[in-house]
Amino acid sequence: MINSKTFLQFDASRVPSPCFVVDEVAVENNLKVLDYVQQQSGAKILLALKAFSMYSLAPLVGKYLHGTCASGLHEARLGHEEFTTGKAGKGEVHTFSAAYTEKDLVEILKISDHVVFNSFGQWQRFQPLIQTAKAQRPELEFGLRVNPLHSEGAEPIYDPCAPGSRLGIPYPEFAEKSLDGITGIHFHTLCEQAFEPLARTLDEVEKHFADILPKLKWVNFGGGHHITKPDYNVEGLIERIKAFQAKYDVQVYLEPGEAIAIHSGVLVSEVLDLTFNTMNLAILDSSATCHMPDTIEMPYRAEIIGAGEKDELAHTYRLGGQTCLAGDVMGDYSFAQPLQIGQRLMFDDMSHYTMVKTTTFNGIGLPSIALWNSQTDELRVVKEFGYDNFKSRL
Numbered sequence: 001m002i003n004s005k006t007f008l009q010f011d012a013s014r015v016p017s018p019c020f021v022v023d024e025v026a027v028e029n030n031l032k033v034l035d036y037v038q039q040q041s042g043a044k045i046l047l048a049l050k051a052f053s054m055y056s057l058a059p060l061v062g063k064y065l066h067g068t069c070a071s072g073l074h075e076a077r078l079g080h081e082e083f084t085t086g087k088a089g090k091g092e093v094h095t096f097s098a099a100y101t102e103k104d105l106v107e108i109l110k111i112s113d114h115v116v117f118n119s120f121g122q123w124q125r126f127q128p129l130i131q132t133a134k135a136q137r138p139e140l141e142f143g144l145r146v147n148p149l150h151s152e153g154a155e156p157i158y159d160p161c162a163p164g165s166r167l168g169i170p171y172p173e174f175a176e177k178s179l180d181g182i183t184g185i186h187f188h189t190l191c192e193q194a195f196e197p198l199a200r201t202l203d204e205v206e207k208h209f210a211d212i213l214p215k216l217k218w219v220n221f222g223g224g225h226h227i228t229k230p231d232y233n234v235e236g237l238i239e240r241i242k243a244f245q246a247k248y249d250v251q252v253y254l255e256p257g258e259a260i261a262i263h264s265g266v267l268v269s270e271v272l273d274l275t276f277n278t279m280n281l282a283i284l285d286s287s288a289t290c291h292m293p294d295t296i297e298m299p300y301r302a303e304i305i306g307a308g309e310k311d312e313l314a315h316t317y318r319l320g321g322q323t324c325l326a327g328d329v330m331g332d333y334s335f336a337q338p339l340q341i342g343q344r345l346m347f348d349d350m351s352h353y354t355m356v357k358t359t360t361f362n363g364i365g366l367p368s369i370a371l372w373n374s375q376t377d378e379l380r381v382v383k384e385f386g387y388d389n390f391k392s393r394l
Contacts, residue, residue, distance in 0.1 A: 002305055003263040003349045006374035010266070012344035014379055017270040018286040018367035022351050025374045026264035027057060030228040031064040034259065037227060037234060038066075038087070041241035043252040046094055047083070048223045049075040051257020051352045055082035056371060056382045061260070067092030067113070069223075069255040073104040080111040094220070094255070096145055096186060098166055100126070109133035109140065116143040116186045116220070119169060120177055130181070143184035143220065144169055150204040152189055152197035157297065161189050171208040179212065184250075188222025192258055195233040198225060199240060206244075213248045220253040227259045258352040265351030266305070267291065267367060271343045272322070279332075280317045282339050287321030289328045290364045292347065293357050296327065303348040307333040315339070323362040360390040 002008065006023045015021055034045050044066040055078060066086040068079035070093060079093040086092060095108050096116040105126055108115060110133070117123040123130075123144065134140050147168030153159030160167040168187060189201045198221065206213065213219070226232050241252050269286035288295050295302055310316050313334035321328040330347070358366050366385035372378070 002303055004266055004305075005263070007266050007305060007346060007348075010346070010372070010374075012266075012268045012346050015268055015370045015381060016368045016384065017268050017344060018284075018291060018365075019268045019370055019381075020265060020350060020355055020367050021268060021370045021372050022054060022057070022261070022265040023372050023374045024057060024060060027261060027351075028060060028064075030260050030262065030264065031061065033228045033234070034256070035064040035087070037238055037241075037254075038064075041238040041252070042245055043241045043254055044092075046092065046253060046255040047260055048255045048257030049078060050356060051223070052261040053078060053356050054261075054351075054369070056369075058083045059085070062086050062091055065260075067094065069094040069096070070112075071095075072097050073108055076108050076112055094253070102126070102129070105129055109137075113139070114141045114143060114184065114218075114220075116145050116184075118145050118167065120144075120173065123182075134181075141183045141218070142181055143186050143218070144179075144182055145186045145188070146171060146174075146205070146209065148187060148189065148201060148204040148208055150189065150201055152193060152201060153191050155191070155298065158191040174209070174212065179215065182216075184216050184218035184220060185209065185212065186220035186222060188224065188255075190222070190224025192226050193224055194226060194229075194231075195236045195240075199236070202240065202244065213250070216248065216250050218251040218253060219244070219248070220255065223255045223257055225254060225256045225259060226262070227254075227256060228262055229259075261351035263349060265354075266346040266348060267302075267350035267354065269345050269347065271339050271341055271345065274317075274339060274341060280315065282317045282319050284319055284321060284330070284345070286347075286367065287323050287328055287361075287364050288330050289321065289323055289325050290359050290361050291321075291367055292330065292350070292354060293359075294353055295330060301331045302350065304333055305346045305348060307335055307345070310334055319345075322364055325361075360393060363390050365390070 046069045062085035068083045070076035076095045083091045092113045094114040095112040145168045147170045151161040269284045273283040275281045310332040316334040319330040369383040370381045
C-alpha cells in the first residue's frame with residue numbers, strides 16, 4: 001500500500017536523481033494532528049531530530065511544536081541555531097546522550113533547556129560543570145533516563161528495554177540514590193508503535209517510580225509513538241496524558257520523529273542498467289546501504305509507486321544499488337511494463353530516518369533534497385551534494 005498518496009501524480013523527472021522529495025503539505029497535516037494532541041492534553045511535543053532534521057522546514061515545525069530533542073551536541077546545535085521558534089515562543093532544546101564527553105557537555109549546557117543523563121555516574125561526575133551552568137542559567141533543567149525493564153519492541157535492535165540494554169537506568173538502581181537537582185525523568189521504550197504499548201509501559205513506570213513521580217516537574221514519554229498513523233488511538237493518548245499530568249502535577253513531553261514525517265516523502269531513483277542472472281536485475285542510481293539503510297537493518301521492504309510484489313505484475317526485477325556490497329538490494333518488485341534505462345522510480349515513505357542516515361560509502365553521491373507543495377505544485381531543490389561532501393568527511 002502506498003502511504004505518501006500526494007505523490008501518486010508527482011512527475012519524478014522534475015527533480016535530480018537520486019533525490020528525496022518532501023511534501024510540506026503532508027508534513028503540516030502531521031503537525032496539525034500533533035498540535036491537536038497538545039491542545040487537548042496539555043502535553044508539549046518536540047521534534048526528534050534523529051528522525052527528521054530537515055531544517056528548511058523549521059519555521060513550519062515552530063508553528064506547531066515546542067522545540068526539538070537532540071541525541072548529542074551537533075543535533076543540539078542544529079535545534080538551537082535553526083529551530084529557534086516554538087509554539088510558545090522560543091523553541092526548546094532537550095538533549096539526551098547515552099554518554100557525554102566533557103568537551104561536548106560544556107557546549108550542550110550552554111544551549112539546551114533540558115539535559116538528560118543516562119547514568120548516575122555521569123550525573124555525579126559532571127557536577128562541577130552542572131553547577132556552574134545552573135548558576136549561569138537558573139532555568140536549566142536536568143533529568144535522568146529511566147529503564148522500566150518492560151519490552152514492547154518486536155526487534156531487539158530497536159528495543160531499549162531488551163536485556164543488557166545500555167539505554168536508561170534500570171529502576172532497581174534508584175534505590176537510596178539522591179535526586180537532588182533532578183526535576184524530571186525520561187523514558188523511551190517504543191519504536192513506531194501504537195498507543196496500547198505506551199499504556200502498558202506507563203503502567204510499569206507508575207508502578208516502579210511511584211515514590212519519585214510526585215516529586216518531579218516533568219516526565220518525558222520519549223518517542224516511537226505513531227500518533228499520525230491513521231489507526232492510532234489519539235483520544236486514548238490524550239486521556240492518558242491528562243490523567244497522568246493531573247495525578248502527579250507534572251508537565252508531559254513527547255518527542256516523536258517519524259510521526260512528523262511519515263507519509264510525506266519519496267526517494268526518486270533512476271534505472272541505470274538492466275542485466276540478468278537467473279532473473280531480471282535492475283541497477284539504480286540510489287543505494288539501499290547508502291540511502292535507505294533501514295531496509296537492510298530493520299529489515300523492511302520499501303514500496304515503489306506503481307509497482308507490485310514479486311510476480312504480482314507481468315515483469316519482475318530485483319532492484320539494487322551501485323555499491324560493491326553484494327547485499328545492496330532494495331528487493332524484488334514487479335511492474336506492468338518492462339523497465340527502461342533512464343526510467344524514474346519513487347520509493348514511498350522516505351522522509352523519516354533516511355536523510356539523517358545517508359552515507360557516502362563507495363563514494364556514492366548523496367541524494368539531493370527537494371521540497372514540494374502538493375497544493376500549489378511549487379517545487380524547490382533545497383540541497384544538492386557533490387564530490388566535496390565525500391572528500392570533506394575523510
